Amino acid sequence: MGYIENIYCDKILGGLVLNLEKKIERLTLILRLNGELDMHTASMVRQAIDIEIDKRGIRTVILNFQDVQFVDSSGLGVILGRYKKLLPLGGKLKITNVPPHIYKIMELSGLPKIISFYLDEAHAYEEGRGA
Amino acid sequence: MKTNHISLTFTSISENVALTRLIIASVGAQLDLPLNDIEELKVAVSEAVSNAIIHGYSNSPDYIVFLDLDFEDGTLKIEVRDEGCGIANIEQAMQPAYSTDPERMGLGFVFMQSFMDELQVESTPEVGTTVTMMKHFKQIPISSH
Numbered sequence: 001m002g003y004i005e006n007i008y009c010d011k012i013l014g015g016l017v018l019n020l021e022k023k024i025e026r027l028t029l030i031l032r033l034n035g036e037l038d039m040h041t042a043s044m045v046r047q048a049i050d051i052e053i054d055k056r057g058i059r060t061v062i063l064n065f066q067d068v069q070f071v072d073s074s075g076l077g078v079i080l081g082r083y084k085k086l087l088p089l090g091g092k093l094k095i096t097n098v099p100p101h102i103y104k105i106m107e108l109s110g111l112p113k114i115i116s117f118y119l120d121e122a123h124a125y126e127e128g129r130g131a
Numbered sequence: 132m133k134t135n136h137i138s139l140t141f142t143s144i145s146e147n148v149a150l151t152r153l154i155i156a157s158v159g160a161q162l163d164l165p166l167n168d169i170e171e172l173k174v175a176v177s178e179a180v181s182n183a184i185i186h187g188y189s190n191s192p193d194y195i196v197f198l199d200l201d202f203e204d205g206t207l208k209i210e211v212r213d214e215g216c217g218i219a220n221i222e223q224a225m226q227p228a229y230s231t232d233p234e235r236m237g238l239g240f241v242f243m244q245s246f247m248d249e250l251q252v253e254s255t256p257e258v259g260t261t262v263t264m265m266k267h268f269k270q271i272p273i274s275s276h
Contacts, residue, residue: 017146017149036149036152038145038148038149038152038177038181039145039148039181039184039185040145040146040148040149070152070170070173070174070177072174072177072178072181072239072242073178073181073236073237073238073239073241073242074177074181074185076236076238077236080236101166101167101170105174105242108238108241108242108245109236109238109241
């Protein structure tokens with residue numbers, strides 16, 4: 001049985017800077033991001049993922065970017081950092097639902113060369129489970 | 132095409148990076164720029180301002196960052212200045228994948244260079260750093276508002 005947890009970051013001008021929705025199923029963490037991923041919100045994402053890896057033994061992290069409006073190099077840094085943290089643990093980081101303008105930035109950074117991208121959460125979840 | 136100038140001084144806290152993106156997006160919208168161009172300007176500004184806070188001021192929230200936007204003769208000039216520690220070796224700092232922090236990708240200057248037409252970095256150790264970026268727009272429709 002999984003569970004869902006919502007973490008809210010601060011609000012500016014009536015809009016959320018970044019909202020995280022966590023869903024955990026067995027040893028997989030699905031993190032749905034909603035908002036902007038920059039140096040300010042990157043630390044929140046780092047903490048939200050690391051606590052599950054360290055305390056709960058999560059080994060697969062799926063990041064759903066469907067509702068992400070902005071990413072810069074600080075945001076990409078936190079993704080790469082989680083990939084590097086999971087690698088020696090035998091874990092995996094997967095990214096899904098990336099909007100085209102966000103993918104452009106990711107492509108320029110070379111991220112798709114090392115991290116697996118999926119159409120949606122279902123594809124990411126099934127892959128690697130032998131299903 | 133109207134000329135425009137915006138000057139902003141703000142505290143070196145990470146929350147303010149989003150504010151600078153809102154400003155550049157508003158300026159881009161005033162100029163009737165395509166959404167794609169606005170997205171690229173937002174990334175360039177975000178990188179320059181983040182650098183000022185993270186590197187110039189070592190993430191200390193007690194300093195001031197200066198942002199100047201100028202639009203004249205079809206050219207948008209963005210200047211981000213800090214009075215922080217400065218960069219000893221600008222050439223090294225601007226290399227792709229160079230970073231002082233393993234959690235970061237060292238892509239700030241790469242994005243600024245990719246999304247802007249001109250990039251200039253002036254820095255003096257212990258005095259500060261000024262990043263000047265230019266983007267030339269040739270055929271912007273004259274806005275009715």
